[in-house]
Amino acid sequence: MVQELRLRISLEEAHQPDILLQKAADFLSIPVNQVNAVKILRKSIDARKPQIWFDYKVSVYIDEKPPESLHYRFDYRDVSKAPQVHIVGFGPAGMFAALRAIELGLKPIVIERGKDVRSRRRDLRLINQERIVNENSNYCFGEGGAGTYSDGKLYTRSLKRGDVRRIFENLVYHGAKAQILIDAHPHIGTDKLPKVVQNIRKTILKYGGEIHFNSRLTDFIVENQRVKSIIINDSKEISVNHLILATGHSARDIYELLDRHHVYMEAKSFAMGVRVEHPQALIDSIQYHCPIGQKDELLPPASYSLVQQVGDRGVYSFCMCPGGFIVPAATGKSEVVVNGMSPSKRNNKFANSGIVVEINVDTDLTKYEKYGVFKGLAFQKDLEYLAFVAGGKNLQAPAQRLTDFVEGRLSSSLNETSYQPGLKSAPLHSILPKIIGKKLRKAFKAYGQKMPRFYTELANVIGVESRTSAPIKIPRTNNLHHPQIINLYPAGEGAGYAGGIVSAAMDGERIMEAIKKGSI
Numbered sequence: 001m002v003q004e005l006r007l008r009i010s011l012e013e014a015h016q017p018d019i020l021l022q023k024a025a026d027f028l029s030i031p032v033n034q035v036n037a038v039k040i041l042r043k044s045i046d047a048r049k050p051q052i053w054f055d056y057k058v059s060v061y062i063d064e065k066p067p068e069s070l071h072y073r074f075d076y077r078d079v080s081k082a083p084q085v086h087i088v089g090f091g092p093a094g095m096f097a098a099l100r101a102i103e104l105g106l107k108p109i110v111i112e113r114g115k116d117v118r119s120r121r122r123d124l125r126l127i128n129q130e131r132i133v134n135e136n137s138n139y140c141f142g143e144g145g146a147g148t149y150s151d152g153k154l155y156t157r158s159l160k161r162g163d164v165r166r167i168f169e170n171l172v173y174h175g176a177k178a179q180i181l182i183d184a185h186p187h188i189g190t191d192k193l194p195k196v197v198q199n200i201r202k203t204i205l206k207y208g209g210e211i212h213f214n215s216r217l218t219d220f221i222v223e224n225q226r227v228k229s230i231i232i233n234d235s236k237e238i239s240v241n242h243l244i245l246a247t248g249h250s251a252r253d254i255y256e257l258l259d260r261h262h263v264y265m266e267a268k269s270f271a272m273g274v275r276v277e278h279p280q281a282l283i284d285s286i287q288y289h290c291p292i293g294q295k296d297e298l299l300p301p302a303s304y305s306l307v308q309q310v311g312d313r314g315v316y317s318f319c320m321c322p323g324g325f326i327v328p329a330a331t332g333k334s335e336v337v338v339n340g341m342s343p344s345k346r347n348n349k350f351a352n353s354g355i356v357v358e359i360n361v362d363t364d365l366t367k368y369e370k371y372g373v374f375k376g377l378a379f380q381k382d383l384e385y386l387a388f389v390a391g392g393k394n395l396q397a398p399a400q401r402l403t404d405f406v407e408g409r410l411s412s413s414l415n416e417t418s419y420q421p422g423l424k425s426a427p428l429h430s431i432l433p434k435i436i437g438k439k440l441r442k443a444f445k446a447y448g449q450k451m452p453r454f455y456t457e458l459a460n461v462i463g464v465e466s467r468t469s470a471p472i473k474i475p476r477t478n479n480l481h482h483p484q485i486i487n488l489y490p491a492g493e494g495a496g497y498a499g500g501i502v503s504a505a506m507d508g509e510r511i512m513e514a515i516k517k518g519s520i
C-alpha cells in the first residue's frame, strides 16, 4: 500500500536519524518496521518564525517497494538520416529543442557562435583576471548559453507553458542530482552545470545530431517568405528547411540582422537596476533568527525575495544567489554588466541579488523614441556604457555602500566583494537615471523595514544589472513561426518567450513539437 502524507519536522527533530520513517509510522499509527520506505516528493523550509520547520510531502510504502524515481522515458533514436532542423544557439532553448528533435525523429543541426564549455572556461578566466571580453565566448555565449555559468536555479513561474517535470527529469537523466525533483526551489550550481551540458552534447551527437561551435550566424537569405539559407562566419552558406533562432537576449547583432532584413520586431518592457551584495552570514542570521555565524548545519545558506511598490512601479529582487559570486556578464568591449551565480554548495561567503525596477517602454523612454523598436536596447546600452566609464573603463564595476547609495554620498571605502575584476567607488545614486536610481533608493529603505538589518553599510550596491530579460520581442503566430517568414521560429529568452533556464528549455521543446506537427 502507498499513502501520500504531509509531514512537519522541527529543526531539532530533523537531527534524529530516520525521523521521517518514525513520523510516518506515528501518523499512520503503525509500527515503524511496517514502513518499507518513505519517498520524498517535495521539501521546503518554513523559517518565517523563530521555530523553523521542514515541510515534506512524502509517499509512504507499506509492505511495498518504491518505484524508480524518473517518470519519463527519453526515447532517443538514431536521426542521422532524418529530416533536418537547424537551430541557432545552444543555450537551454537550443539544447532542449535539439533533444526533443531526436525524440521526435528529426535531425538537429546546431550552430553556436561560442566554444565548448571547457574552452569557454579559459575565456571566463581572461575576463576575470585580465579584464578582456571575447565577444563570442563569455558568460552569455558558448556551449549551454547563459545557463552554463549561472546559478542553475530552476524555479519558474511559467508552469502553464510546458511540462516542468519533464525538463527536470531530463536534467537528472543528463547528470543533475535527483534532489532537484524534490526541492521547492531547486538549484544545480555552476560547478555542476558544465557536466550536464556536456552530457546533453554527447546525447545529441550519439544519436546523429550535429553541433558546430565557433559558428556565428552572420546573415541569411530569404526567398518566397522562407529562409532559404544561412551564412556562417560571413563565409559559409548552408541551406535550411526550418530555422530555430534561439540566440538569447545578448545577441544584439541578431536583432540588427533581423532589422536589416525588415523582419518585424516589437519593443518590449523589461527591468533594470543594480546587484546588492551582503555577507551571507548576515542574511542567514536575519532569515534564520540566529546569531551571526551560528546557522544550524541542516539549514542551507538563506535566500530572500523582496518586492516593493514605489509609486506606480514594482521594485523587486531578481536572481538571488545565496553563497554566490557576482560575475561580469558583458558581451561587448565597452560595457559593464553584472549578474550572479553560485556553486552547488552555495558556500561562498557572500549573498547577492539583482534589485531591479520595471521599465515601461511605452512611457519611460521618450528620449529614446528615435530608436524605434531598439529604444529599450539603446537605453540598456547607454547604462552599460555609463557603468563602464564610472568603473574606470577596465571592467571594474561602479559601486557604493548600500547606505551611501540611499543617502546620496560617495563611499570613501567599499566592502569586500566576490566580483573578481574589482570595484570602483562611484556615485551610482547620481549616475543612474532617476527612473531607476530614485526608485531603488526608496525600495532599499523599505526593504530594511521588512527585513531588519538588510539595510546596512555592510552591503555594496554594484552596477549595473541590465540584462534581466530581452528589451525586444520577435513575434510569432499560433504555429510558432514568424508571421512574415514561415520557416523561421524565434525561441527562448532572446525572442521574448522565456525568462530563465527552465522556461527557455520548455520553449525550445514546444517549438520543435510545432515543427514536427506542422510541415515535416
Ligand SMILES: Cc1cc2nc3c(=O)[nH]c(=O)nc-3n(C[C@H](O)[C@H](O)[C@H](O)COP(=O)(O)OP(=O)(O)OC[C@H]3O[C@@H](n4cnc5c(N)ncnc54)[C@H](O)[C@@H]3O)c2cc1C
Binding pocket: 088, 089, 090, 091, 092, 093, 094, 111, 112, 113, 114, 139, 140, 141, 142, 143, 144, 145, 146, 147, 148, 149, 150, 151, 152, 153, 154, 155, 215, 216, 217, 218, 246, 247, 248, 249, 250, 251, 254, 319, 327, 329, 339, 340, 341, 491, 492, 493, 494, 498, 499, 500, 501, 502, 504
Ligand atoms: C550569470 C547568469 C546567471 C543566471 N542565473 C540563472 C539562474 O540561476 N536561473 C535561471 O533560470 N536563469 C538564470 N540566468 C538566465 C538564463 O541563463 C537564461 O534565461 C537562459 O540561458 C536563456 O536561454 P536561451 O536558450 O533562450 O538563451 P541563451 O542561454 O542566452 O543562449 C543563446 C545562445 O545563442 C548563441 N548565439 C548568440 N548569437 C548567435 C549567433 N549569431 N550565431 C550562433 N549562436 C549565437 C549564444 O552563444 C548562446 O549560447 C542567468 C544568466 C546569467 C548570465
